[in-house]
Amino acid sequence: xxxxxxxxxxxxxxxxxxxxxxxxxxxxxxxxxxxxxxxxxxxxxxxxxxxxxxxxxxxxxxxxxxxxxxxxxxxxxxxxxxxxxxxxxxxxxxxxxxxxxxxxxxxxxxxxxxxxxxxxxxxxxxxxxxxxxxxxxxxxxxxxxxxxxxxxxxxxxxxxxxxxxxxxxxxxxxxxxxxxxxxxxxxxxxxxxxxxxxxxxxxxxxxxxxxxxxxxxxxxxxxxxxxxxxxxxxxxxxxxxxxxxxxxxxxxxxxxxxxxxxxxxxxxxxxxxxxxxxxxxxxxxxxxxxxxxxxxx
Numbered sequence: 001x002x003x004x005x006x007x008x009x010x011x012x013x014x015x016x017x018x019x020x021x022x023x024x025x026x027x028x029x030x031x032x033x034x035x036x037x038x039x040x041x042x043x044x045x046x047x048x049x050x051x052x053x054x055x056x057x058x059x060x061x062x063x064x065x066x067x068x069x070x071x072x073x074x075x076x077x078x079x080x081x082x083x084x085x086x087x088x089x090x091x092x093x094x095x096x097x098x099x100x101x102x103x104x105x106x107x108x109x110x111x112x113x114x115x116x117x118x119x120x121x122x123x124x125x126x127x128x129x130x131x132x133x134x135x136x137x138x139x140x141x142x143x144x145x146x147x148x149x150x151x152x153x154x155x156x157x158x159x160x161x162x163x164x165x166x167x168x169x170x171x172x173x174x175x176x177x178x179x180x181x182x183x184x185x186x187x188x189x190x191x192x193x194x195x196x197x198x199x200x201x202x203x204x205x206x207x208x209x210x211x212x213x214x215x216x217x218x219x220x221x222x223x224x225x226x227x228x229x230x231x232x233x234x235x236x237x238x239x240x241x242x243x244x245x246x247x248x249x250x251x252x253x254x255x256x257x258x259x260x261x262x263x264x265x266x267x268x269x270x271x272x273x274x275x276x277x278x279x280x281x282x283x284x285x286x287x288x289x290x291x292x293x294x295x296x297x
Contacts, residue, residue: 003043004071005036006037006039006040006043009033009037009040010037010040010048010049010068011069012026013037013049014049014056014057014065015091015121017055019034019037037049044060046060047061048061048064070281072090072091073092073283074281090116090117090118090119090283091119091121092119092120092121092283093121095122095123095125098228098229098230099247099250100170101230102231102247103247103249103250104249104294104296108290108291108293109287109290111290112287112290116283118283155273155275156271158275162276162277162278163277163278164274164275165274166273167272167273167292167296169269169270169271169272170248170269170270171249171268171269172208172246172247172267172268172269173245173267173268174212174243174244174262174263175237175251175261175262175263176237176240176243176244176263177238177259177260180240180242180243181243184197184263185197189263189264191217191220194218194220194222195218195220195222197222197223197242198225198241198242198243199223199225199243200225200227200236200241201224201225201226202227202228202233203228208245208270209222209244211268212245212266215268216264216266225242230250233246234250234251234254237260238260245268246260274288274291276288
């Protein structure tokens with residue numbers, strides 16, 4: 001039989017990224033936390049944590065964390081049918097793409113957090129990484145968008161044992177300031193201009209800019225800034241240092257005032273999919289039901 005105090009210690013150390021902070025959260029000493037991890041490793045016969053170059057669970061530790069996360073969600077379901085049990089707040093770890101987090105996500109999930117006392121642990125990842133985190137058990141669900149992700153993603157095929165639901169799509173435009181467009185695209189969007197104009201790209205796995213360029217018939221190299229922040233992405237565009245694929249819903253005010261304009265009248269429509277395990281907890285099922293009301297277009 002597993003000792004869940006030991007699994008709780010492991011989960012807290014990983015969540016807090018350290019033994020000292022984990023001890024503070026659980027109200028015990030750092031040495032007591034270390035002893036619980038050591039006891040777990042002795043009973044398991046395998047290490048559960050890698051200390052260097054940074055703190056991370058081993059494959060065996062990750063399997064235990066996956067099991068512990070599922071147990072926490074199942075216990076929450078049990079407390080709903082047995083309300084006399086203590087009900088600590090449930091932390092739900094979800095991989096999500098940055099653009100959803102910067103636009104519609106908060107208003108959609110706020111009622112669930114407020115009504116049920118859910119604490120969200122949102123991991124901002126590109127699609128490939130987000131789906132891998134879910135597959136490895138590091139997150140309970142994944143939301144992905146186009147070629148960026150969050151398990152919210154544009155992969156319509158569910159993983160084995162999981163289900164995938166479409167939530168609509170986000171509309172992206174290649175936006176810049178009027179001065180930037182005049183400087184680089186005064187003669188139109190052609191191969192020479194696209195090869196010279198600095199773009200803004202979210203990260204090394206972000207393929208939205210590449211998809212837009214391919215849609216324009218351009219497959220060559222281009223200069224670009226890397227900016228792993230959805231809000232910072234918009235600020236760079238407003239500062240005139242580049243143009244980039246930005247969700248229309250994120251910058252409606254700037255489009256209305258003319259501070260941002262599209263360098264070409266072409267949009268990129270990116271589908272959103274919500275991935276969860278087939279046998280999800282009641283909490284995840286209710287979150288999925290809320291997400292169905294989003295109906296992005």
